[in-house]
Amino acid sequence: MKSVDIVIIGSGLAALSLADRLSNDKNVIVLTKGKKYNSNSVRAQGGVAASMSEQDDWENHFRDTMVAGCNVNNHEAVELMVRQGPGFITKWIEEGLGFDRDRFGKILLGKEGAHGKRRILHAGGDATGNVVMEFLMNRLQGKVTIVESEMVLDLIVEEGNCCGVITSNDQNRISTFHANHVILATGGCGGLYEVTSNDETVTGDGIALAYRAGAKMVDLEFVQFHPTMLNTTSDISHGLISEAVRGEGAILITEKGKRVMKDIHPLEDLAPRDIVARVIQSEINNGNKVYLDISMIDNFETKFPTITSICQHATIDVKAKLLPVAPGAHFLMGGIKTNLSGLTTVKGLYAIGEVACTGVHGANRLASNSLLEGIVFSNMLANYLLNLKEETTLPLVSLRATGSVRFKVDQLPTKAEIRRLMTAYVGIERTEQGLVHAKQWIEQFELNSNQKLDITKISKQDVEKINMLTTCKLIIKSALERTESRGAHYRNDFPVADNEWINKQIIRQRSIMRDKQKVKTEVVK
Structure with a gap:
């Protein structure tokens, strides 16, 4: 020890x-x-x-x-x-x-x-x-x-x-x-x-x-999904295409040249990530491929050497000026x-x-x-x-794990199965039906009693899968409890939060902050 x-x-x-x-x-x-x-x-x-x-x-x-x-x-x-x-x-x-x-x-x-x-x-x-x-x-x-x-x-x-x-x-x-x-x-x-x-x-x-x-x-x-992962197939990502590329003027288009974010949001291609991700995913669900058009960026290879390297490894020529993209968990x-x-x-x-x-x-x-x-x-x-004034060294007690692992170690799913479940039912768009299905799927791997396992007897690989299942279930529980669509949590069965109300609250909070700062200044004086 x-x-x-x-x-x-x-x-x-x-x-x-x-x-x-x-x-x-x-x-x-x-x-x-x-x-x-x-x-x-x-x-x-x-x-x-x-x-x-x-x-x-x-x-x-x-x-x-x-x-x-x-x-x-x-x-x-x-x-x-x-x-x-x-x-x-x-x-x-x-x-x-x-x-x-x-x-x-x-x-x-x-x-x-x-x-x-x-x-x-x-x-x-x-x-x-x-x-x-x-x-x-x-x-x-x-x-x-x-x-x-x-x-x-x-x-x-x-x-x-x-x-x-x-x-x-x-x-x-x-x-x-x-x-x-x-x-x-x-x-x-x-x-x-x-x-x-x-x-x-x-x-x-x-x-x-x-x-x-x-x-x-x-x-x-x-859970935020980045809109622009470099993708050549539906389930393989080669790396991230930074938002800075769109910040330099790149735009999202379909293979037919349609501007993906046109008339969707005032900031268009620089709209908040959750909005851009959902729009791209919708295009993909409708059978369209989405590309990032970088033709307006001079010296792309010099400005974005990491992305250029990612493209090279994926055998995508940046000189073609079109990078295939899809959303990914970020x-x-x-x-x-x-x-x-x-x-x-x-x-x-x-x-x-x-x-x-x-x-x-x-x-x-x-x-x-x-x-x-x-x-x-x-x-x-x-x-x-x-700045802790006093720090007492803890006694060397009989150290043991919390021991609250309650999963059937001999029946755990594969990582690929866990990822497919989360992508399908707890991803960019969610429904109560899908979330309940995902929750029940995870519960089948849980022990039926209060039996506690000694985690030191479990392999690192299985502990990692247990951690994945535990975190998945917690995310699902939270997603079921929030019965609205807000930000990165988008429920198809509930409306989107009122952005006008949100903006009014932000303005109100800024006013409160200024008043507090004014009081602090007056006290100091």
């Missing part, structure tokens, strides 16, 4: 950003079930959204985030993110992180769907995530231990306090890590669907771990319920990044707010942990 101050589960942006802040004061270990570069953060093409220009401000970014999120957002979380984000990014720039600049040395700012201003910072063209992650990896060398191929099987909870984890490596060796603080930064759940932009390791593990430990979940019905807006400092409802357990839900994204994440979320809320948690 190993004992450390802090265990961080996951190796994406939120995890490493937190580790970087804590490394000088705490004994930190990072555990990841794959390799350290297996994360969605490394894959991020679009960039980081932040109001960095003189033509922009945090209130504009706030409004765009709220509109995209259909006002389901936690207003306080949104304000915190858009106000604090530029400061953290500026600090990284001063410390050597290089974002793309024009020939005069000014940082280039791109525009993406549902953004009213150009505020997307890129690095390496469309390789932003990779550049930022390399920056963090370099900073952590010699300071933080990153253990690869170490899958967390379960959290250890004693008397309501999370005090460690039980893991298994590639040699199936079981280990335990005792810690005062356990942080989940495992990413989302794109691997529950057939077509996804996510890394192959992202299968909803963090949600399942937290659920077994007794943590509360929120907004799990909100981002989970909901997750483990946390406060603004990352604390969950279980003492000693924290969550940051996509696996967490502060409510900052609402019903539909605004483009390029994901990296910003990871940066801001990892820093909020770092501030909390570094």
